[in-house]
Amino acid sequence: MLRIEHLSYEVNNENILNDINFEFKKGKFYVITGHNGAGKSSLAKCLMGLNKSKGKIYLDDVDIAEMAVDERAKLGMGFAFQQPATFKGIRVVDLLKINKKPLKEYEQILNKVGLSAKEYLFREVNNTLSGGELKRLELATVLNRDLKVGIFDEPEAGIDLWSFGNLSQVFNEFKSSERTTIVISHQERVMNLADEIILMKDGQILKSGKKEDILPLLNI
Amino acid sequence: MDNNEELKKFMLKKVADITEFPEGAYNLRVDGVGVKRQNSENVQIVPKEDKSGIDIFIKENSPKQVVYIPVLIMNGGINDLVYNDFHIGQNSEVVIVAGCGIHNHTEHNSEHNGIHTFYVGKNAKVTYVEKHYGHGENIGKKVLNPVTTVYLDENATMNMDSTQMEGVDYAIRTTKGQLKAGATFVVNEKILTQNNQFANSIFNVELIGKQASTKIVSRAVAKDESKQEFHSNVSGNCECFGHIECDAILTDKANIIAVPQISALSADARLIHEATIGKIAGAQLEKLLTLGLSEKEAEDFIIKGFLS
Numbered sequence: 169m170l171r172i173e174h175l176s177y178e179v180n181n182e183n184i185l186n187d188i189n190f191e192f193k194k195g196k197f198y199v200i201t202g203h204n205g206a207g208k209s210s211l212a213k214c215l216m217g218l219n220k221s222k223g224k225i226y227l228d229d230v231d232i233a234e235m236a237v238d239e240r241a242k243l244g245m246g247f248a249f250q251q252p253a254t255f256k257g258i259r260v261v262d263l264l265k266i267n268k269k270p271l272k273e274y275e276q277i278l279n280k281v282g283l284s285a286k287e288y289l290f291r292e293v294n295n296t297l298s299g300g301e302l303k304r305l306e307l308a309t310v311l312n313r314d315l316k317v318g319i320f321d322e323p324e325a326g327i328d329l330w331s332f333g334n335l336s337q338v339f340n341e342f343k344s345s346e347r348t349t350i351v352i353s354h355q356e357r358v359m360n361l362a363d364e365i366i367l368m369k370d371g372q373i374l375k376s377g378k379k380e381d382i383l384p385l386l387n388i
Numbered sequence: 389m390d391n392n393e394e395l396k397k398f399m400l401k402k403v404a405d406i407t408e409f410p411e412g413a414y415n416l417r418v419d420g421v422g423v424k425r426q427n428s429e430n431v432q433i434v435p436k437e438d439k440s441g442i443d444i445f446i447k448e449n450s451p452k453q454v455v456y457i458p459v460l461i462m463n464g465g466i467n468d469l470v471y472n473d474f475h476i477g478q479n480s481e482v483v484i485v486a487g488c489g490i491h492n493h494t495e496h497n498s499e500h501n502g503i504h505t506f507y508v509g510k511n512a513k514v515t516y517v518e519k520h521y522g523h524g525e526n527i528g529k530k531v532l533n534p535v536t537t538v539y540l541d542e543n544a545t546m547n548m549d550s551t552q553m554e555g556v557d558y559a560i561r562t563t564k565g566q567l568k569a570g571a572t573f574v575v576n577e578k579i580l581t582q583n584n585q586f587a588n589s590i591f592n593v594e595l596i597g598k599q600a601s602t603k604i605v606s607r608a609v610a611k612d613e614s615k616q617e618f619h620s621n622v623s624g625n626c627e628c629f630g631h632i633e634c635d636a637i638l639t640d641k642a643n644i645i646a647v648p649q650i651s652a653l654s655a656d657a658r659l660i661h662e663a664t665i666g667k668i669a670g671a672q673l674e675k676l677l678t679l680g681l682s683e684k685e686a687e688d689f690i691i692k693g694f695l696s
């Protein structure tokens with residue numbers, strides 16, 4: 169479904185990602201893990217077009233490497249940021265309304281991520297929201313879309329333990345035979361949801377496979 | 389003629405958010421002449437005899453009144469200067485909806501200079517809503533230079549919402565305030581400029597009574613090659629509180645200069661100013677792009693929210 173070939177990314181002539189090849193299959197759930205600075209977020213942003221990379225990226229055999237972020241979004245790719253943006257004067261409902269749906273559905277999605285619609289739907293998305301609230305909202309804006317590929321950059325970071333059971337449920341629901349899920353995480357609990365785990369190191373994929381094969385390598 | 393009536397209705401909706409005049413007091417001025425006026429039990433509107441303009445009297449102890457005093461200019465080559473004085477009796481409460489729209493589809497400039505002075509009695513509460521809007525495509529400029537002076541007596545409150553929407557080519561907006569003990573003056577200003585427009589917003593507020601307080605929040609967006617200036621001075625000579633906040637977004641080749649000044653003339657004065665100017669944050673744009681908005685749509689979305 170989503171295939172990358174010879175993907176590299178550099179900033180100021182310094183290689184951040186180095187000749188990565190991988191295929192994310194339809195219906196599968198992937199967790200990307202690895203040390204801080206390994207290149208996980210960089211890779212995720214290249215997939216979404218937020219970073220300008222070299223190499224090929226195919227979505228259902230269409231080369232999307234030259235496509236802008238919004239074009240990729242329209243093809244059904246979604247991205248939850250590690251650090252959510254805040255806005256002045258823009259309310260939760262305004263963000264959700266970008267993907268037009270009945271109000272009822274926005275309420276359901278907020279409930280899913282543990283935010284009561286009554287309290288949050290008309291709140292401004294500014295820095296009066298707590299870190300965890302912003303992360304939940306970030307998740308909601310992505311779940312609100314009809315996606316083929318969902319990319320989540322550390323969605324559980326900063327979210328309390330509610331929490332984890334709920335979050336697993338969210339991802340289990342999101343998981344479908346029709347879409348690909350890519351979650352960046354350091355948490356073993358998240359890895360338990362995965363079909364395949366990708367371990368990154370120094371801008372490359374060191375290994376991918378089952379949890380049992382990957383976890384021992386994490387101390388390297 | 390009908391067309392003109394339709395256009396007037398459209399303009400009235402833009403600047404005062406009404407389609408017809410509601411019950412209660414109002415005064416409509418078109419092309420420099422008062423054309424429609426109505427008083428109410430608690431509100432008297434009296435035309436001035438020595439110069440152009442009206443005196444508006446709100447009786448003491450009036451329960452909440454709503455007064456509409458919109459101004460329209462529907463042609464080019466008009467230079468309208470008007471003096472409106474508001475005398476607000478103590479303990480009364482009033483919402484005043486002003487607003488001025490210029491429709492100018494000619495080669496000649498049109499200009500409105502509204503000199504508004506508020507005398508607000510003790511404990512009175514005023515909400516003042518003012519929208520400025522320009523309409524029409526030709527080279528004739530739409531110029532709006534409001535001067536608002538506010539005298540707040542003890543414990544009086546004034547909330548001023550001032551908005552300059554699109555279409556105003558040139559504006560010098562002056563707001564002055566003098567606050568006695570316990571008075572509160574809150575201003576929320578929103579300005580959008582585009583193309584070659586220019587707007588200068590000037591605030592001068594003096595806190596002269598114990599526990600007087602003011603908060604001025606200005607949000608500005610300058611697009612294209614437009615220019616804006618923001619000059620504010622809040623001074624306090626006693627135990628008082630003042631806060632000025634100027635928050636601006638720039639796009640394209642626009643410029644904004646912000647000069648917030650605070651003058652504490654007593655050790656008990658507590659005054660704060662903040663000014664932030666910058667382009668739209670990259671993280672905001674990126675988020676909206678991932679939701680499928682184009683760059684232009686994302687920019688418009690952010691600006692609309694910022695000025696809402």
Ligand SMILES: Nc1ncnc2c1ncn2[C@@H]1O[C@H](COP(=O)(O)OP(=O)(O)OP(=O)(O)O)[C@@H](O)[C@H]1O
Pocket residue numbers: 179184202203204205206207208209210211250
């Ligand atoms: N725009 C940039 N400019 C300079 N360095 C960058 C840039 N983007 C990424 N890097 C560097 O590339 C490396 C990979 O960063 P990235 O954010 O992808 O790491 P990560 O694996 O997501 O780490 P974490 O677990 O901390 O989120 C880091 O060393 C980072 O400093």
Ligand SMILES: [Mg+2]
Pocket residue numbers: 208209210250321
């Ligand atoms: Mg990261």
